Amino acid sequence: MKSDLEWQRRYEENDTPWDKGEVAPALARYLREGKIAGRVLVPGCGRGHEVRALGELPKTTVVGLDVSAAAVAQAKGLAAQMSSEQEVSFVVGDFFHLPVKLRRSFDWVVEHTCFCAIEPHRRQDYVRAAAAALRSDGKIFGIFYLNPETESGPPFAVSREELVELFDPHFTPMEEWVPKEAFAGREGRELVRIMQKR
Numbered sequence: 001m002k003s004d005l006e007w008q009r010r011y012e013e014n015d016t017p018w019d020k021g022e023v024a025p026a027l028a029r030y031l032r033e034g035k036i037a038g039r040v041l042v043p044g045c046g047r048g049h050e051v052r053a054l055g056e057l058p059k060t061t062v063v064g065l066d067v068s069a070a071a072v073a074q075a076k077g078l079a080a081q082m083s084s085e086q087e088v089s090f091v092v093g094d095f096f097h098l099p100v101k102l103r104r105s106f107d108w109v110v111e112h113t114c115f116c117a118i119e120p121h122r123r124q125d126y127v128r129a130a131a132a133a134l135r136s137d138g139k140i141f142g143i144f145y146l147n148p149e150t151e152s153g154p155p156f157a158v159s160r161e162e163l164v165e166l167f168d169p170h171f172t173p174m175e176e177w178v179p180k181e182a183f184a185g186r187e188g189r190e191l192v193r194i195m196q197k198r
Ligand SMILES: C[S@@+](CC[C@H](N)C(=O)[O-])C[C@H]1O[C@@H](n2cnc3c(N)ncnc32)[C@H](O)[C@@H]1O
Pocket: 007, 008, 018, 019, 020, 043, 044, 045, 046, 047, 048, 065, 066, 067, 068, 071, 093, 094, 095, 096, 112, 113, 114, 117, 118
């Protein structure tokens, strides 16, 4: 179990084995299709690799959110080295208590290794938080880590059946695939789902 303070400690001590230093391959591949645009939220953004990759897209404004102030400080440092054209920003905050001004303001939520990091009993809260962040018809692009090689999480495993049970009452599933592109060790263990808010 990781509290907010524990996430903070991990970033302060650079003890972040989940961080591969670059955008998740499945997202990088999808970005080439040019289907994501508008306002995008990346919850649990860590050092912001997905945020910066999304920030390269035209007509796209990206907000990275993380409970760890150290993660956000490091994400800001990395983003500062990018093109000043990028419309990216970072907020320290809890996805389960999204600041009012961010609610119902996003076209996309991009999920990568936040869902698997939260306690499983909070998964309904995650679905509610994603719905609360999105405008009507907004979408989730989610890379879900199905079966990480860990005895106890995080990361916590999730089955496709559970994802269907959790999300489908609130989101219409649009596309789903097991990505060929994945970080080493995660091949065949991820499921990408694109879902639209009902
Ligand atoms: C496993 S890390 C993944 C970070 C990043 N997505 C990556 O792949 O490098 C999970 C992240 O979620 C953040 N986090 C955990 N609970 C959160 C919450 N309730 N709201 C926002 N961020 C949260 C942690 O601080 C941490 O940065």
